[in-house]
Amino acid sequence: MSIQANYLGMPLSIDELDQENLAYFAHCARHDFQLQKCDDCGLLRYPPTTGCPWCASPRATWTPVEGRGEVHSYVEVHHAIQPAFKAHTPYMVLLVDLDTQKGQPSETEALRVVGNLTTPDGALAPPDLVRQIGIGTRVRMVFSDVADALSLPQWTIDGAALQPTRPWRYPQE
């Protein structure tokens, strides 16, 4: 079944033919983060694809993955392009290295999962929170619930983790 939903006023949809994304977001809707694990080479991959980027195998099994990691890089948007985000600036898009499979299959590779910086309940983070985050910040996954069958994985500060004393931020505030 296809999914139609609305998030911050944006129409989101997943076609009924798009089985990989339907499965991915169905897990997310249950606040259960799962990625495809290749049945042949055993590597996890993100985002969902129809073949393994390392060994080309079309066979994979959805596998639960812990949503914890570290900010690898980010963009902090002050001038929103999409109308849905205009009321939420500045907002952050984080590229997070999961702890799981970091440095595999080669040292510069990682499962780099995209998400916004949010509060623990999945709402886009307010400006004072945005100013605390930079490269190196430890984060944990939370979800923004969009519809019954659709939640978006997001990132929030991992309160239980040891944080860097000063995460790296762009020099000009």
Next chain:
Amino acid sequence: MPLPTDTDVSTPKYLRDKYAIVGVGETTYMRGSNMTTRALGTWALRNAAADAGIRTSDIDGMLSYSNNDSTPAPFMAGDIGARLDFYMDCIGGGSSTEALIGIAIGVMEAGLCTCVAIFRAMNGFSQVRIGGTGARSAAPIGGDMLHSRAYGWQSAGQMFSPTFMRYMYQHGTRPEQVAMVKVVHSEHASNNPKAYYKKRYTVDDVLSSRIICKPLHLLDCCVETDNATAIIVTRADRARDMRHTPALIRGIVGRCSKPRMDMHYQTGPIERVGAYYAKDILWPNAGVGPEDIDATGAYDAFTFTSMLQLEDYGFCKKGEGGEYVSSGITRLGGRRPNNTSGGHLCEGYTHGMNMVIENVRQLRHAADDSCPIGPDGKRQHTYDYREGGCRQVRAIEVTANLGWANPMTTSAMVMRRG
């Protein structure tokens, strides 16, 4: 600089210098063209044919690229009275120019046609906004785009910035070094009567302009304009009968990419760009190296894109891009000027075409600046690069164009004076 002895290579040597760019043309760079991309495109094509000294009906091959924001070749051909033996309209933005020149050489070499016009026609300000605002920003989000646009991660600046940030983090590059790209290109644009923005900017101007998305200030971003551009490629032996000194094509790399093309950030280092791979095709194909290049045209959709490409194509050491672009090397009068027309940051946005056009004119020693035209019909260049003055690079022989689609994909081309 004179060419070195051939070293080696992947392009058969007989293809080097066998084809040339013989005609270049453009419309005015505008905001609010008040005409269709069809009208813009035929305007540029007529100018390019006139520049080459051929009839538009001599064009028998046509290539174009767009993101569904242009008019296809058959309509353009009809409007200029050309019957085509070959044409192809493809999807693409930055990095398409050099790649399509490579395709043009291939189809002529295969005997499909003899004279190819390549065009890019766009109302990048008044119809399909290049910055992604307007209708594009409100389009429904489906499937794979849920992993990007649903997070407010959509425009080119937003999508590229994690690369730029990680680069600064890794190498300690300072905002004022990067800003020098805009400063230098604006100096060049001030000597280009065609440039949409001719004002010279300072580092402070760039750093005090508002933040669009960190690390990009408004003045780190290119201009959005309405325009069309066209270039004509044919065999060098035919080129010798045409109006201008030909720009001989030495070597090309086309849409060479990093791994994990579904989402390049999955591999690293993420601050490395496609040029890291492309350099190993470009330089052997051209039989020259970065040290032989007199001027560059490094795609400046953003200040950062010029810097990262100059670095990964090997014009400076890894991590020294900030020093390279702020050292004066890239300035007119410097060792290797970059984007002497002002580029995308100042002249106008064309998805790469105007930087190739500029280097063709530079190689003719006929940059269209404000220097007087002598009795022989040639421009009398003063090499005085002060505001409003000359922008011809002295004794230029070899150029490199470095095209950018995104951090993952690049094309490039080396040309020399015929």
